[in-house]
Amino acid sequence: MTQTPSQTVGPYFAYGLSPQQYLYNHTSIASGNLRTSNTQGEPITIKGRVLDGQGNAIPDAMIEIWQADAKGQYNPTDSDFKGFGRFGTGTDPEAQFIFQTIKPASVDGQAPHITVVVFMRGLLTHAYTRLYFSDETAENQKDIVLSTVPEERKNTLIAQRQETPEGIVYQWDIVMQGEQETVFFDV
């Protein structure tokens, strides 16, 4: 059979896909908060903007993340950690995406990472990328996926760890086009 073609998420996804974040009167299946006070692992916040080819922050993108838990398991059966987050860039004044999660452990010998899916008006087909962690230099160096990325572009996949009064923040912008364009994968 033939795959059904993709279409853009458009400008009006918020009340359908992320209603609670945007204060519509409907439940959401997922949000920017993946953890509870019971979730094992190091609590972290991931923050960044999505920048277009002119350097402007995009306020109508939707970012989804998919990650393993602190034991390196996807869909763990022994906890309520779902590993999936969804956040639109339309509610933060600086058009940031913000995820409250935990740092994943390594899976299958890969460096700890998060799968990131990017949707927006103007993107007819969603884009896949990965987020890696700046404090995992040794692991990153031997990662089988990072090793396929040209050396000068690897930095676009590495979120920078910052210690802030609110806790550990990883800062990571997604750049759609240009010199510093984020690496997107054909997954």
Add this chain to the structure above:
Amino acid sequence: MNHNQRDWEVHPPYLYPDYKSTVFRAPSKPLIPMKHTLSESTGPVYGQESVGKYDNDLTKNGIRNGEPLGERIVVSGRILDIDGRPIKNTLVEIWQANAAGRYIHKVDQHNAPLDPNFFGGGRCVTDENGRYTFMTIKPGAYPWGNHPNAWRPNHIHFSLFGSNITNRLVTQMYFPGDPLLQYDPIYQGVPEKARHLLVSQFDLSLTQPDFALGYNFDIVLRGHNATPFENQ
């Protein structure tokens, strides 16, 4: 093409200049091929517990003081993988404009009336045969700023998970015979041979006599036959 890769002969390219917003948002460097690992062969699972009582009935889930206006329709179809196998128990999310072509979204400035009894968002989970069914109102066409006198054809937005994160699909369902399709750069961005896959079919068997017309829209996702490292 590997069985589980995205089929770029059917998906729209990132850059499609007739759709102006693609110009500064399309990735410009080639995608880097990635062999699937456990991270790609897994994905979130949302079942029946994520769906509320009227979530699949958009003629009811926004009611405040009466029935929503417009033409009631049934929209139903099967979610299949590339081998034609049903994808059971997978979440389907939809959103759409009301009968007048107006979204409830706060930034929609189109000068058409909101319907106090229509929300426009819904979700459901596929059954054992991979079938989903929504009751809704036929969405209206609406103007947009892409080019002078630009109108979006009638459409319903769909979001699907399938069996792993590489199955993720966001798309739009159109209606048969819509004269606006030929002018719509979002629809036209799909390679020609695949465009018909986005057009639903009128289906008399889905019609509810004396109540609502029926449209069938099947969706094919990439499926779950990739095992970790099989491509290596």
